[in-house]
Amino acid sequence: MSIEAVINVDLDGPRINRHVYGHFAEHLGRCIYGGFYVGEDSDIPNEGGIRLDVVEALRALNIPNLRWPGGCFADEYHWQDGIGPKDQRPVMVNTHWGGVEENNHFGTHEFMALCELLGAEPYISGNVGSGTVREMSDWVEYLTRDGDSPMARLRKANGRDEPWRVRFWGLGNEAWGCGGNMTAEHYAQEARRYGTYCRDYGDNKLYKIAAGANATDYGWTETLMKQIGHLGCQHIRSTAYHALSLHYYTITGPTWDDKGSATVFDTDEYYTTMVSAARIEELLAGHAAVMDCYDPNKTAGLVLDEWGTWFDVEPGTNPGFLYQQNTLRDALVASVHFDVFHRYADRLVMANIAQTVNVLQAMILTDPDSKAMVLTPTYHVFQMNRGHQDATSLRVDFRDAPPTRPVGDATLTTVSVSASRKDGRLLVSLSNLDASSAADVAIDLRGGTVEAVEALILTSGALQDHNTPQSPSVVAPRPYDGVSLTGGKLRAHLPAHSFVTVSGSLST
Template structure:
């Protein structure tokens, strides 16, 4: 309540006397050669992990929870609001133990599988290829299938490609039709294994490069305009050697994307709480979030060395915050709450991806429902939208918009002798010509003022939306699901000289929108 009163007072003083402090100058200029921010940067991830699929997306068609073929209608509607461009499935680590033929045909005849990576639970394979691809059709989103390289075979993956994509007569397309699907789904995006350096087989980069070449050779792009889009299992965070080997040893005509995985986690043995954290822990998580800038820059530099024409894309298909699970939940289910800290993490990361849109063409937040930095949490029939969901929704205006390059010197957010950039910014102009500027202030206590010269953009009027709260630890609960949600933001002023002055509250995300 105290913070709300302070914000109201600040708004009143602002309207009476204007901004009282000089702001950080931010320059946003149009550039005809700037890249398009690929909408696939805003992708999501659904692994067979904890309650992401079973008890999350999928409740079965006999459930009293409103559903379509067993998939929750409220989750579908919420994700459609985000306009999610793609959804990655079935893993993650689970992908390299998954045999797709076990998940087709009559549900009562499907064999079970023990999820050896996540909780040791037995799954009945009732959610399989048809269920997932039909879900993607409900969502109007592109499926991104992760193929089994670790425990599967070349033939198994080649058959899966044919099963979902081939429209002619073949053993696999005939099998698909027998299982009730006449027309192929035309799945374009394929991951060739997952984390081959770890749970995907603990391979050396040199060995995996050869494995990739073999698998990719036998994956046919039948019925897919432009062929399949194949993504190599990529590096973990700062393993630059891995990227170097893939770019050097894999012929680029076999390779459309190279993955990168990076989680904001401080200590894998002591990740810290998702809610009851101190500012020091928050600061360290923000360090890990900002590390994405360095990682992308250095991996891109390696890619540029071998691919100066930028034909191969960087695909950050796992990212997000990772903390200790909520008390009383299965440690293997990775269920965690989602606070304003996660909103900051999401805003900073998405700005980084936007600003590297020349090479970053897809990314996948881990994960969509009930796992890690989820956008949706469920409890039986209840559902809530997290602060991260709201950031993703605010940022959907950047989908397929042209990047507007931004330059500025950020003020610092300092704690115990260490410092980070306090402000993160990205901007774009949509196909309708409308400009959007997303700003994040990660400082836990300080309001930061900025000034943006809008003359070169031709903007005459703006509106703004903000996501903020009283405490960093604030989160939505099933009893109070709308505690945190975006609201109109008025604490800015535009001068006659075309300069907007705005005060960014502590730990806030603000979206400026041109009025057309």
């Protein structure tokens, strides 16, 4: 099958915010303890207890931000329990995730040290569900205020003289569910109240993110937008918050109680998963349309701060730890999401995959027995796509509709493409979602000259293939010669179930 498309490399689209390649680390299962944090006494190389091979792997992705401490955990987390001498920090029970005891050894200072090692911006999710306005206001002061004040003195007493820069603050999490079971109207007032008392100190200007909708709840988005804008108005009237979040997970099974296996699935289940993943375009379009009614100048941001696959946990693991393997199928879910993110770069300012280590669609899996670290297929999609961060998006126009296939009552588009340019380089990402058939894509590159193209491919013999400590590179990128450039036309042969990136020097 041959598909033809056009990219005008000299026609600028919106900038792809690097923060759409963001990550999420919750106190859940082995994400923090046994993932990021192994403790200072561990024989695994660490700095202050932070596992250094994990840091090195994430730095290779140019990780832009890290969201913490949740998730549902954020709305039962009281930050002052996680500061001061570790042997004096109170123990709590993590009631959301497995009912395990939390010793609070990984707290504010440890998280900020992790972000500094990663070179990533912190995104802190504050406690609205069981916390207080004063508690969150004090946390902002503790982290970001210079000079003399009660919280600044407390921070200095705990060993940090200079304040940190922390721009991104979440005003709670999933307020419609685990974050308080609130109505949209009630939460909108709470968000205004909390946002009012989260202050800017010095040159640290907060970017406050309201806890937004679950999947298709467009009414929730409209209620929040009414608080900061007016229908058809050209100006945002309030800065109690600057963005709205959205959560959407890709599942295969018919219910949340039966989501299917991460590694044992047939072709029909694969296609069902891909239809679920592709639905992110409908959701971003719908929420963006609601936001446009109240904010036509697009001054408020949309933040997809939880996304990814959610399958049944691996057999024999704690059901509350949400540990799942990661296959080529997960990688293609990620590649399709990023193509959509690039198309909605005018409104989508951040996205955070759930989660970074050992939980759900993780970048990295760590083995508690061998102590090995494994890079997942999803990690490699982030790696191959990192050139899109802060790049200028380029529109991809197909001459005819790209190929599709019926999946139950839905229709799945099986070829996905996005492109950008940055620093004299063109990057084109191409996914073939067809499980058994190859596709050939021919792209006219207009408005500039592209030279010296190089390609990488991510694929494997089976959709179920995944990486393990014993076989860590079953699904890994490799150089690819199935791409050519002749007379301004880029031709790419896409094997079944594959992800390909093509880069080249660009002059316009």
